[in-house]
Amino acid sequence: MMPPAVYALVLFSAVLHAGWNAALRGGADRQWAAGWMALATFAVALPALPFLPLPSAACLPYLLFSSVLHCVYMWLLVEAYRHGDLGVAYPIARGSSPILVTLGALIVVREIPSPIALVGIGLVSLGILAIAHDRGRVDRRTVLVSLATGAAIACYTVSDGLGVRSAGNGLSYNAWLSVSYGLTLSLIFTYRKGVGGWRGEPRQIWLAVGGGVVSVVAYTLVTLAMRDGAMGLVSALRETSVLFAALIGRYVLGEELRFRRFAACAAVALGAVLLAR
Template sequence: MGWLSFGQARRNRRQFSRRLHRKAEMSPVVVGLLLASALIHAIWNAIVRNGKDRFWSIAVICLVGAVAALPFALVLGPPARPSWPYLILSALLQIGYSLFLVRAYRDGELSSVYPIARGSAPLLVTLGAALVAGELPNTAALIGIVCVSSGILSLTLGSNRPDRHSAIAAFATGIFIASYMVVDGLGVRLSESAPSYAAWQAVAAGVLIPLSFVIIRRRAPGLPRGKEGALVVGAGILGTLGYCIAVWAMSRSAMGGVSAIRETSILFAALIGTFVLHEKLTVQKIIGALMVTIGVVYLAAA
């Protein structure tokens, strides 16, 4: 019996490892859905950046997302037990992401802050996936890393750069993005049901982030009203859908590639910042955003 138990334990460990390191080529459907997710993400960030109280906007967006995801979570049931710690850890990391994003947008423009925060994420996700899941970067990924790093450096230098505190907050935001995406990439591969994991992750984050608002502000976020309220509610539904797409994609494909394609939202954000929020478009911003975008394309092709 002892040998049988030992053999079974070894087989279980091998199965666990295979599920954790699962990787497949991206289909055109996955790429298309991720591009839609990127556009959605740029839109809801523009709504947050343009809001009067950005912390309130994020808290309500997450709460709306949780309410929208809850019926699906209850119907689908909980994901497999091994994925639960990852799900909770991801939700906790997203609190840090929200706080630093609010700080970055306090003084920084969307077209400057967003590329730093989002561009650093695929770089860090690729490195994190290499360390945690054994997804080693190839030559294309290394080229992508250099391009992303150069683009971010370009955006943080020069006369039109964001102030030091905004740039630091944006990069810290990227660290949290990379962290929760690697955690979700591992968790969804252990969940046995990507839709279930994504739905419950949205519920968990959608409860904890508004709770952090209550703890910090010592009051509940007010109900959304008027045009801004309608935009925030729409962003909550679309934002949840967008990240659920990304979580589902990570159950089928490499984490670095998923993150890279999703961060093409940088170009969408640059366009929205210029033509909707009327931010000044400079040559430096164009070069920086293009370098980051070229980098994420290389990372996606890796």
């Protein structure tokens, strides 16, 4: 059983995660916003490096692999939001990852969840997927890209779970990951768009930068939680972010939130309760 403080960290991370995804989805140019988020991630994490111990050399393969995976994830996320609403793309992407993470943790580190935890993971995942189908017809491309996003999430979650455990210091691992990923994606954006591609309205720039800072905080909380809790359980509990994403989508982005979707959210919440037992 994970300590209560770990549950609190993951749930707070879920709120933050839903918030920065809403900021990305609501932007007019999501690729541009993703570039600024990555740059903010790099800028926030870089000053912390001198004050943190160097992570163990054993975590280097995970660190490099995860940096690439996070870049792929952000690209897929931008594509998913280009074709679908937050209330559709987000649940499919987040809902498909807990099952994949649990399978990955089972295969890689022989992490076997309890029967009640399996029920909880199932409820969380099925509830989230039900949210995605609440609106009836869903664009096929949205589903495929969102599922690919979920696979990327599952891969980097397992990789980071192993990396943070071998690093010796969770904060150090996450700081180096943020620097590596943020710098890489910023350079890719500059190569594709040029220096002039960074121009934009100050308000939109600050919104994207804020989203990048929030994303660093959110994922730092998750990587710290993975030190003390099973990777599959942490991942599944974090997916309660769809509850907050549904509310943000309704009241901030003006998306539809019907009873069927609310019932699916309730299934997610019940699954989280079972995970907490």
